[in-house]
Amino acid sequence: MIKNYSLNLLQTYRRLTLVLQKIYPLVLIDAYLRLIQCNFLLPNGFLNTISHLGRPNDWWVQNFNHAVQLYEILILFFMGYLLTEYFNKHSQFLLGFCTILILALVCFNSGRDPHNGILAPPLFVIVLISWIVARLFSKLPGKVLPIITSLVSGSLLNQINLNTLFMKLPGISTSSHHFNWWVILPLTVIRNGASWLGMIDPFMAAKQAINSPAATANLATALSQKTLNHVPHPLNSHTIYSSYAFLGGIGCTLGLLIALYLLHQDRLVLENLIPSTFGFNAPLLFALPLYANPILLIPYLLSPLASMLIGGLFIQLHWAQPAVYQIFSGTPSFLINFLGTNGNWGSLIATVLAIGASTIIYYPFIKYEVSHENQNVD
Template identity: 35%
Template sequence: MAERISRVGCNLIGLEIKFRRNRQVSAIYRALRLIFPVILVGTLADFVNQTWLQRSGYYYQTLHVAKWAFQLHLLRQYLGLLSAGTLGLTAILMAFAVSFYLVAPATPLVRDRLMAGVIAIIALKSLNVNRQSVLSNHSVQWLSSNLGLSGILVGVLVGLLVGNGYRWLINHQDPEHEHLEQTVGVVGLWLVVLTGLGFIWVSTQTVSLNAALLTLARWPFQLPHSLGTLLGFGLLTGTCQWLGILGPIASVGGQSIEAAQNLAAVLNHSGWQVPHPITLHTVVDVYATSGGPGMVLALLLAIFLVRHNSAQRRMGWYCLVPTLGNFNAPLLMGLPVIFSPLLFTPFILAPLVCITLSWAALVLHWVPAVAYPLANGTPGILQAFLGTGGNWGALVLAVAELVISTAIYYPFVKWAGIAEEAVNHESKIS
């Protein structure tokens, strides 16, 4: 068995190393490392705002923040601005950085590198405009709601398009001509072409590019009462998160009504008989998203258990606070989990195992279904316990699933650390 695991590990490590050597992937990973501090600060601001300062926050309610904190309204405004000014520009930052790092090896001139990033930003904005403002010849209105964490994939795609195209033009420049004239020509050509593509999209489509990707991800999961539907939704959510579409993917019809009916049944009747024990909330949200989608809290524990990689452990400490509040963006981008073929398997597998175990426990009536509403930022390990009014069986199930998920993550985190060290060693030698 040990030889089999070792063989599988070697194959996955080799795949990860080969994947990271690719020029396109290397540019994406360097971009993720570049913007990680911005994402971390923005997420911490969002975490404090939502969980400590808002009435729906877990710490606001449990620590009675309103009784001892001053200037809550001012703090909410400030942290809201800080999180919007960082997380709200994630797609723009990714487009700029990916394009910049793709062009960097092709030219020693910082001007060309920066111009490639600037053009990527312009291209991304051209795909995020208010359709009616363009077609009605009024002042163009830009859409900012699609440029946050959910737009990472679009930012990467635009950065790859512009970076590779600009790099090709640089490699085919005539060395006998003035560099300024060629730069003006390259920039002008790119702006005309990309703006034309943006205009075609706006003229023919009713949504932005990012909204179109999210629409494709919205599968018809109506009233997910079957195990297959819950697993499908978990697979969809995990895949989208791994591709960089962070945040909520789709809302399942009827969930808020079902949650209200469950709560009313518990409050108005003796016992704990709820009309909808199997829902997206009672199974997936409560048991399969500890630390955020992907059971990221288990990933964090696995990082601390793998002691030989100090870089991974430092990243774990940086992301500890937001992960405990179920904000997973810093860890997904800083490790990174996004686009990592090695970490894709546990990132998908751990939630699916938790969904299966939770569904079985609810069907067999081993634990009651969650009925009480949960505050924002409630620690993932406590969600089932608090949502069931303090049922110890629900807590035991949540802890068991966290342990199982950590065991699933552990070997993959260990292999990811070995692959990262190998890639870093190669880069130092070269």
């Protein structure tokens, strides 16, 4: 019985892998659209500012944002449809339609936030819905009953989605002045583990914002004293977690990208170099794939921890200054600390070392993954 369960789980994972890789080109296009959105269609966009393009037209910005959001929803619908087919080789169009119907109801925002009419479901929910539809709905008689069941199921899941039980898995609190390594490190592991399971929106970009009391106090001190040497809270969630745990996106995947380059995965590196540099690593997570991949779980959890510890050590020993200043939207992740400290070279060195540590952590696991994939191809 255990052997059959393990075999079914392995088959499910392989089918998920095939679907993730199949929709990878669509996700790659989305990453470039997100890059344009953050860099050119925001007044404080990084590339918009350095190229002096001026303030973008509000009409274009609003419609572009809606178009990107709709595009991402359609990608997820397509993923659910493909998964339903993969989970049930004898599935008919009706089952795929039921999956899309449920997902459409799950995504619908019934008015809590009038500015956001769509709530994208996480990958875990899409996989779960597709599996249930493929395995259970196929046993329902007729065509009307599966559709009615889909309407009821989608409405119930919509309420769960609105209550953010799936959408906001553990975040890092920014409300405290005091920084505790014994809290921040486990929470980082939990959050990255939730991302690995597909419980966090894959298109969600890491945003740098100074909104915690400690970060705000640091900024006020830096502006009044014209120095970063005497800020009251050098270690806080912004200077450690936001600044060092997202080098290349969630999971510190700039190191992963370098490891792929060292292993001569040139095409994958070339396709993901620009979006990953700016922190949009969803295509890379789909292409490998990293989601639910047991081989890549350990480096995905350890890499941000190593990066945060290196940054914290440099700040604690006064080899680097803490990032205090607000940076431009869409700033390349390896420049976050350098620009956030107004050009402190110690912060840039700490960032380079953190990326190097991530590369060392990822390398043996990626090497095994690449060699294992080549054996399967042969």
